[in-house]
Structure formats: structure tokens, C-alpha cells
Amino acid sequence: MSDNHNSAGGVPTTGHVWDDDLGDFVNQPPKWWMLGLTASILWVVVYWVLYPSIPFSTSGDFTKGIGLPGTGQWTAIKELEADTADLDAVRGQYEDQLKNLSPEAILADAKLTGYIERSGKVLFADNCAGCHGQNGKGTMQVGVKFKQQEQGYMAPILLDDDWLYGGEIANIHETIVGGRQGMMIAHKDILSAAEIQTLAEAVVKGQPTSTPLFAEKGCTGCHGADGKGMAAMGSANLTDKVWRFDGSLAGVIQTITYGVNSGDPKARIAVMPNFTAAGKLSETEIKKLAVYVYKFGGGKPAVAAVPEVAATSGVAAGSEVAAAPVAAAH
């Protein structure tokens, strides 16, 4: 083809021809490109001198590189330490105090509490919200997909003032440090279907004591003579109509029949992991979380007991109380 031997610029081709009309001009690569190529090679060499890149050295390890002028040898861990130092410069003022203070003391300090209300967010969301829901509003189990005994809340709502183990900062802290596994025995072999029916009806009305069975059958042993629950063993308050599990008649029958963590295959499960054992959260982080949860609004002062709010249902109670404290936190 004519093209091949006299191109636009009059540059010849190599003279080689393939497939009738394929050829290549003898143009030089552009100057900037040749310079770039040289620069690239130099760059690699320089980089190899500065950074650890050569997998052998007299030390039997690899060559560590001399590092950038002033900064010294580069390692990923040094970089981490430097970045963490910058961070500690900002949060150190708070964190250092938190280390030595008890949760109660922290709560007493407005500045520290303010810090935690802000900084606890990701800590709670990434570690706790999976079970307790964003901002502790609970995660309702969708019944359709789960078998009956899995209905109710994955874990207690944390922003209401209804507590299984007590709402004082110390109780909350204790829960997170050691985890919880409330136990309620299965009654399927102890009680007749009829008795369970009676108890359930009473409980659903929020008046467990309205039936003598409640005391006779030993419910009071755990839920107290008044049925308001015992913080010591995390037994639920059965009079406030705030339901941890399923508050429907069928649901309550389920709970009574098979119990909670009772070992019965159909028992309801209630396991709060032990975050000390898991080893992922530091002591300070656990303290922060205790205060953070307390500050959802449900926390109770160490001394006086706050009057009961007669909440209509778990969900409602959750959302009502949700509004106030969460808004306050931001």
C-alpha cells in the first residue's frame, strides 16, 4: 500500500509488511516519553533506597530502607504509632481521665459525659446495636420468618427505664463487663396446660398476682411477690406490660411452658455476651458504653427509684422514650 512508504510526515515505515497493508512507521517515541521512561526507572531505584523493598540483606532479614530525610526508616507500624499519637493528642484529655474513674464518677462529670454521649455512638452501633438496635431501641423479631419461640425482642430495649437487671450505672456496667444469661425454668412438666393458660392470661393483663397460682407455682420466687421482677436475677417485671419477648397470650404461654435459657430446645434464648472474655473492648470502652447506655434516658440515679411509667407496649414505650433522650444527646 502506498501509505506504508510515504506517510503524512514523510516518515518511512520499517518496510515490513503483514497481511497486505500492515506496517509500522519508524517514528521515534516522543521525547517526553523517553524522559518519562528514564524517570520511572530512576524513581524505582530511589524508592528502593528509601523504602523497604529489597527482600535480602546481610542481617538475614530484608533491607529496611533509609526512609525519607528526617523521618527515619519507614514501617507500617511506625506509621500507625504516629497516626495514633495525633489522635491521642485530641482525645487523650478525656480518655486519660476515663481510665482511672469509676462509671459513677464519670457520670458525675458533665464534660466527660458529654464526650461519651458523642464518642459512644460508633462503639455502641458497631458492637451492641446488632442486638439492642440503633440507639438501644431494640430489634423486633419479624414473626413470619421465625418460629414462634423466636418472636419478641432480640435483646432488651435500652432507652426505656424498664430494666431486667436494674438501671443504675453500676448494674449496667456489671452487665457489659460480665454479660448476662437470665434463666427461667421450663414449666411444661411442672404445670398443666390449664394452669399455664390461667397464669398466662393473668400475666398478659399485667396482673400476674391476680391468680393464686402465681405464688403457688413459685413464679414469685423469681418475679417477686408483687410480680415486678428481681433485678438480682434479671427476672422480668410482669406488671408493666413491657414485653421482652412476645406479649401475646400465645407468646406468654410459650415463655412459661419452655422457659428462658432453660435448656429446653424450645426455650427462649437470652444471652448477653461477656465482653471482657471476648477481649475486644478495653475496660475504658466498657465504662464508656455503660455511661452511654445510661444516658439513653432510662438510667436510674443510684439512690431514689423513679416512679414507674405505665407503658402500653414494648414498642410504644421504646419509641416514646426514644424521642427525648436521643434528641438531647445531639
Added chain:
Amino acid sequence: MSDHDKIYSTKFQDKIERNTLLMFVLTAIAVAFGGIVEIVPLFYLPNTAMAGGDGTYNNTQHKDKQGNVIPMSKIVWNPETSTHKTLADWQPGDGVRPYTALETAGRYVFIREGCYACHSQMIRPFRDEKDRYGHYSIAEESMYDHTYQWGSKRTGPDLARLGGKYSDEWHRKHLKYPRDVVPESVMPNFFFLDNAMVDGDKVVKTLTVMTKMPFNPVPKSIYTAEYIAGAKAEVANKTELDALIAYLQGLGNHVKFEEGVNYRD
């Protein structure tokens, strides 16, 4: 013919372009370098968790700020030196151990379902990853991971230190129907794992294969003949969901990390 052509590169290059074999051989050599330089040293340099013959891990030495060396026996579990002699009584913090029979079955499910497509298992030494996921991962922690599972994409969070973070029950619910516990999740429902039983024979075969690996095999002192023999019983009437949860609960709590120790170099 073209022997009379003018040469516009070099004589040698021109020779290559005329000679198929020569071009083939030279290319084969040119492409070999990079791979050899980057891969081979990882088999004999320290800090690569290559057990090697002498058990010194090619002289790996993790030092604290004072320069005291942390003995490797505190990082990689060794039944001979440890107070806990068998997989059964191994405790978190005893050091990196291979997977139990049930975990092995779970790991198979993890790979089969492509969890690694969305989840990494490699925490990098960054402050934000420390705050979010925990201590950075170290080479030893994946030394028994034949077919490593570090992943390359975080559609979901890193799982390297998941162990103990949730209850089994939570995992059961979450894995079956993630959006029921985490409304924002885009993770598929893996409810079907609850209907499938673990294949005991496969587990036994897998454990055996792991002891036969040419690099970092599981020591016979850990996967003892008895243990492998008992494996089938251990996973008997467990569902694939049970196995997967066992695997997840064992992630990331093997080593007890001390403050201020450099576990990387």
C-alpha cells in the same frame, strides 16, 4: 528477502523478531523475575509465619518496647509446651491453633457461600481499623488457613476478630435473615444452612488433607489419629449453620495481644 532490510531497533531485537523460539524463551525469562523475587523470600524470611523445620519461624522475633522478645510459643499454640494439651482444652489466648472439626466444616461453608466476596479477614495497622475492628492481623493468625480468606472487598465489615462479639443465637438469626436484626443490611439470607447437615466424612478427609500440606501442615501432634477418628462424631447431627457459627466464633481470639508489642516486624 528482508535480510537486506534496514534495522530500526537493534540487531538483537531484529533477530528476536525473526526467531520464534528465541522470542519465546526470552519472554519466558523476562516474565519470571518479578514473581520469583516477590514470592520465594516469603518462604525463608522471618515474619512470614512459615513454620519451617526448626520451629523458629525463620527467626521471627516480636519485640516489646523494651526490646524483650515474645516467645513464639505465646503466639502459636504448641501442645508440647502449653499447659493445654489438646484442641478440646485449648483456651483463647493460648496462641494460634488449627480449626476444630466443626470449625473446619464451617470454614468450608464460608468458602462455598463466597462470604469472602463481601467480608475481609485482614485488619490493617490503621488507627480507624483498630477502633472499629480491633488489633491488626498478624501473619501467624492465618498460618493454618490453606486457601487464605483475607478478601479484597468490604461490602460488609471485617470479620477477623468476630469471635465472641455476638451470641450464637444472634448469629443464628442474623445469618438466616440479616435484615431482621440489621435493617440496613444487604447481606443475603442464608436460612438454608439450617436445613443442611454437615458431611462428617468430608470433614475427616479435610482434616487429613490439612496434615499432608507441603507448607505449614497441621502438626500430627494436634490433629492426632484419635482426633481425626473422633471428628465424625464431633460434627454428627450438626447443621451447616451450627458449623459456620462455630467457625465465626473462633475468629480472632487465638492470640493474647500485649500493649506496645510490635507483632509485624
Added chain:
Amino acid sequence: MEATQATPVKYDMDVVRWFTIAAIVYAVVGTLIGVYVASELAWPFLNFDIPELTFGRLRPLHTNAVIFAFGGCVLMATGYYIVQRTGATKLWSNQLAWFTFIGWNLIIVSAVITLPLGLSQGKEYAELPWWCDIMIAVVWLAYGLNYIMTVAIRKTSHIYVSAWFTMGMIVMITYLHVVNSLAIPVDWATSYSVFSGVQDAMVQWWWGHNAVGFYLTGGFLGIMYYFIPKQSGRPIFSYRLSVLHFWTLTFGYVWLGAHHLQYTALPDWTGSLGAAVSLAMIIPSWGGAMNGMMTLSGAWDKLRTDYILRFLVTAMAFYAMSTFDGPVMAIKTVNALSHYTDWTVGHVHAGALGWMSMISFGALYHMVKKLWNTEMYSERLVNVHFWVALIGAVTYVVAMWVSGIMQGLMWRDYDEYGTLTYTFVESVSAMHPYYVMRAVGGLIFNIGTWIMLFNVVMTIRQASAVRGVNAVPAQA
């Protein structure tokens, strides 16, 4: 070299025709699966509670379909086509070529069956079960042998530049596939790598990166070096550039694998080494892009009328872009942010959609015309395909770049108290709009492939209407 003008040779083009048709079909299928997995991330209900459809199993099907089915058939079609025509010779063995066609498609069928069933080795781009690995090795070696022997028996004095790149790919992929596939089977379905942890990771990314570097890039550069000059009727801009482009890339690319493992549990030197050489790859890569584009100098006007040329040239632009994007992502500080995010996925598809697919579409249209010795059924539809593909690709890539950078920034953001600002799920919800945008962009791109399929089918029917396909003089 005048040999070419002498007795016109009859080429073995039937196998090329079949590979061409297969490639076009797989382009439709592969991107369709892509659209589906993209939609699953946007609307998780699409997993439909069917194990075989869950994202975790379909994602590898997508990558295998586009890389090995679509990409592989394009490489083999163009490979056999180019090596014959630039060597002025028939294939060394037509039978062996048919063996590769049947073998390769058997492998693809196995993939379509095994991946949704969850058979996976758990290595990215190497998920297929161990016995598929053996099939791949056999077929690949057959292809390599046939290709190299055909080069050896060429009638031209010099080996054409396309063949340099293709031979480079053949050698490197053989190394990579053999080493990365070393595994011990447990049973027919399952096997585990002989390497573990750190070593396995490095072997995997030595494979992972160079599958990209020599297969998705080297092999397709071979396509570029034939079809751009051919379609534009202009000689390659610079012979010397071709030589430098080839050797720098061949020697350099291999070192890049480690950039996938920066800051991981590997010793610091590995990542640094990969990062250093990655940046040095911009210039060689751009040399290739320039060699392709400058070939048009003095013939730019052709772009107004020649739609096929548009595909080829746009591909070079995307090649230049993704070989800039990549090196930037390899810089330590950038990779710290981009790794694990959608930025990587955006980069991937800039290369996959913009470069590798576009160059393939151009080459396929060109070959269809030549192979069936006819004009396209509709030139306008070729133009429509071009714009649709371009819009789709840009939408996809932009969406992922934005979401990727956003993800990276959200994960590492600290508030004025020095504590993390965003929870992980907040980042998940934040991705939704971009996942939708990506799915839409992908759908647009996929529609383009349907248009191509339709156009090509009509073209072939039109041609065979004149005279039966087999009667078509193979060499036009």
C-alpha cells in the same frame, strides 16, 4: 515478506467464526449476570432465598463469565485470526484449534454449573474446582502450542507485534495458572491450596494481578496492535515504541501483584516493591495507548464515519485512564483509603468495560464483516451500540469512584472529639444510591451487547442468504 502478495492462502477461519459468535453471546450473558449481582447489592431481596442465586455464589460466576467466557473467546478468535493473517499461513493444526473451541466451551459450561452450586476454591478469579483447573491447563497449552507453532511456520520474515504480546500472555498465564492452582483435593468438589496465609496471599495476587496484566491487558494489546492499524488503514505510529512498550510491560507488570497486599500481614518490603513498580508502569502503558491513538494521526476524520474505529480509539482512552487510576491506587497513602472499597471496583470496570470490552467490540465488528465477507446489517446500530456502551461504562465507573471514595472517607473519619464519626451500617446505607446507579449503568451497557448480538445475527443471516456460510471465501 512479499510472500503475502504471492499465492493467496486459504485460512482456517471456521473456528474463528465460531469463537466470534461465542464471544458475542458471552458478552451478553456475562454482563447480564453483572447487572444481576449489581442489583442484588442495591435490592437484596433479589437473592430470592435461592442458594444458587445468592450474591456470594453469583459474583464469581460473573467474573468468570466475563473474563474467561467473553474475554477468552475474544482472545482465541482474534488470536487465531491475527496469527494466520499476519503470518500469511493457515493454522499449524486446525483440529487442535477445534479442540480448544470445544474444550474452552466445556470449561465454561462446567463453570456455569459448578459456581452456582457453590463449588469454589475460594480464590478470586480462580474459583473453579480443581478438575476444571486441569481442563483449563490442557486447553490453554493446546492453544499456546497451536499459536506458537503457527507463528513458527509463518511466511513473513518478522513476527508481527500482536503475536509478541499474545505469546507473552500464553507463557505468563501458564506459569500463573499452574502455580496458583496447586491444591490438594478433598473430594471431586473441594480442594485446598497447598499454600497458606501470607504465601497463599502473595501467590494469589501474583496470579490475580497478572491475569489482569497479561490476559486482560497484554492479550488485548495484541488485539489493539492489529485492529487499529487495520481498521484505519494506517501503519502503526512507531515501531520503536512497540518494542519498548512490549519489553517494559512484559518485564515490569509481573512485579505489581504485591500492590494488592499493602499493609496486610506480609512484610513491609513486599507491598512497597509492588507500589514502586506500579507507578513506573504508567509510562510504558501510556506508550502503548499513544502508539494506538497516534496511528490515527492524519486520519482523525475517519472517526466521523467509521464507528468501529470509534470503539477502538475510545478503548485506548480508557486504557490510558485505568492505567493511571491503577498506579494512583497503588500509592501507599491512596491504597490505604481505596483498598476494600468500591474504588477498586470502579477501577476494575474502567478497565473491563472501557478498555477490554470496547476494544473487543471493535475487533468483533471488524472480524464479522471480514469473516462473512459482508457489510454490517446496520451501521447505525453499531453507532448506537457505541454510545450506549460509552454511557453505560461512564455511569458505572463514576458511580463506583464516588461511592468508593465516600466509603473510604466514612470508615476513617474522626469527629472533633477524636472518635469515629460513622458506624459501619451508615456506610452501607450511604452506598445504596450508587449501587442503584451502578446497576442502571450496567443495564445500559448490557443493552448495548444485545444490540450487537442482534446486529451480528442479522448480518450473518444476510450474508448466508447470499450464499451458505461455508462457501464464503475465508479470506476477504
